[in-house]
Amino acid sequence: MTSKLFLFTPGLVVLSAITGFALSNSNQWSEAELATLQSLSLSELEPLAVDPTNAAADDTRAAALGEKLFFDARLSANGAVARATCHQRDKAFRDSIPLGRGVGKTAKRTMPIAATARAPFLFWDGRKDSQWAQALGPLESAVEHGGTRAQYAHAIADHYRTEYESVFEPLPDLSAVPSSAGPAGNEAAVAAWTRLSNVQRIAVTRVFVNIGKAIAAYERRIEFGPSRFDQYVAAVTSGQPGHGILSGEEIAGLRLFIGRANCTQCHNGPLFTNNEFHNTGVPPRPGMPTDDGRLSGATAVLHDEFSCRSQWSDSRERCPELEFLVSRDHALNRAYKVPSLRNVAERAPYMDAGQVATLAAVLDHYNRAPAAAAGHSELWPLGLKARDLHQIEAFLRTLNGPIVVNGHNSTEAVR
Numbered sequence: 001m002t003s004k005l006f007l008f009t010p011g012l013v014v015l016s017a018i019t020g021f022a023l024s025n026s027n028q029w030s031e032a033e034l035a036t037l038q039s040l041s042l043s044e045l046e047p048l049a050v051d052p053t054n055a056a057a058d059d060t061r062a063a064a065l066g067e068k069l070f071f072d073a074r075l076s077a078n079g080a081v082a083r084a085t086c087h088q089r090d091k092a093f094r095d096s097i098p099l100g101r102g103v104g105k106t107a108k109r110t111m112p113i114a115a116t117a118r119a120p121f122l123f124w125d126g127r128k129d130s131q132w133a134q135a136l137g138p139l140e141s142a143v144e145h146g147g148t149r150a151q152y153a154h155a156i157a158d159h160y161r162t163e164y165e166s167v168f169e170p171l172p173d174l175s176a177v178p179s180s181a182g183p184a185g186n187e188a189a190v191a192a193w194t195r196l197s198n199v200q201r202i203a204v205t206r207v208f209v210n211i212g213k214a215i216a217a218y219e220r221r222i223e224f225g226p227s228r229f230d231q232y233v234a235a236v237t238s239g240q241p242g243h244g245i246l247s248g249e250e251i252a253g254l255r256l257f258i259g260r261a262n263c264t265q266c267h268n269g270p271l272f273t274n275n276e277f278h279n280t281g282v283p284p285r286p287g288m289p290t291d292d293g294r295l296s297g298a299t300a301v302l303h304d305e306f307s308c309r310s311q312w313s314d315s316r317e318r319c320p321e322l323e324f325l326v327s328r329d330h331a332l333n334r335a336y337k338v339p340s341l342r343n344v345a346e347r348a349p350y351m352d353a354g355q356v357a358t359l360a361a362v363l364d365h366y367n368r369a370p371a372a373a374a375g376h377s378e379l380w381p382l383g384l385k386a387r388d389l390h391q392i393e394a395f396l397r398t399l400n401g402p403i404v405v406n407g408h409n410s411t412e413a414v415r
């Protein structure tokens, strides 16, 4: 290491010899710190595991169909809302407004899609346990796509019959199914749904579920690409100085992030999330209905119509995530999913309901650690100075990278 160092920074080595200051590498990271840095690197990401609940998840034809459905506004009540309305390709598959907007206005901020195939639970309160189950929520939500499952089944029969049947089974006969019917629609749609026979309801729901599975086959390919931070880690863990990759301010911010500021308690691993739910005292958005976060989300996922345990899952195995799920625990009150911090600088405003406008304001929140509106915040005041907070913010900006869509043979960068 010393001989390598000598090649790069002879001046520093001489200096350290004079001052007697021991350098483990040119940026003075200890072995333990280097291990932490490595654990945050994208190179540590495991290959994507199969999803036993979705037999079509790794079928390229399903992904091709899912991609078309993702961009198709016919899958909405007014013919104007596609999944791509809120998850825009040029905005890292998000919008940039505080509360998502579909047919109406939602109560939550649109979450990014990249790497969500790796999350055991989806949505801020984790009320869904797979990407395909998640995809179905907004389709039937009155304020997002606002349509009904019968309408979506007809859309598939009218526009995607061949593609659908090449992946899934032959479409059912929908001639006796009204154009709009579903358990979550308006009064007329719900009434029409109750008039259908059980066999018809199951047939329509199966098509609806397969729409979700095709969309998930596409979405699971959307991942984060390497950032400047990852380049830096690759350099310093192989004994190179990493100068010129990150600035001094950014490196100081990284040191605070993994050290005194305690961010890696929750934002850890290559995606900077422990995939858990925590109460961090983020105030509710004024004027919105009260929301207890994971407390309701945990119960909701256990009873979800489309969970891993449901008849619609392709898995006949056990569902460990649900089996060991803790619900009805007070600690879940106003706990929200820990979001990934990759590409975070591109995603203002922040938090579950877009309550916090800027990264600087997010850091101010962590530094003050205000009491929670309900439940208990797990944060404590950090006592950091303005300069420290700027440095952490500078570090967070180094986590920007391309969003990539993995194909079977190629990886397409979309930005």
Ligand code: HEC
Pocket (backbone or CB within 6 Å): 257, 261, 262, 263, 264, 265, 266, 267, 277, 278, 279, 280, 282, 335, 336, 337, 338, 339, 340, 341, 344, 347, 349, 350, 351, 352, 353, 359, 362, 366, 378, 379, 392
């Ligand atoms: C106790 C766990 C915990 C700790 C410690 C923690 N966070 Fe968070 N972080 C969360 C949770 C949970 C959210 C989402 C909260 C919400 O939306 O209500 C979040 C949200 C964020 C966001 C907003 C991301 C987005 O997309 O909206 C940023 C940025 C962030 N954290 C950075 C940090 C930094 C920097 C630190 C260290 C100073 C830190 N966090 C420490 C759990 C934690």
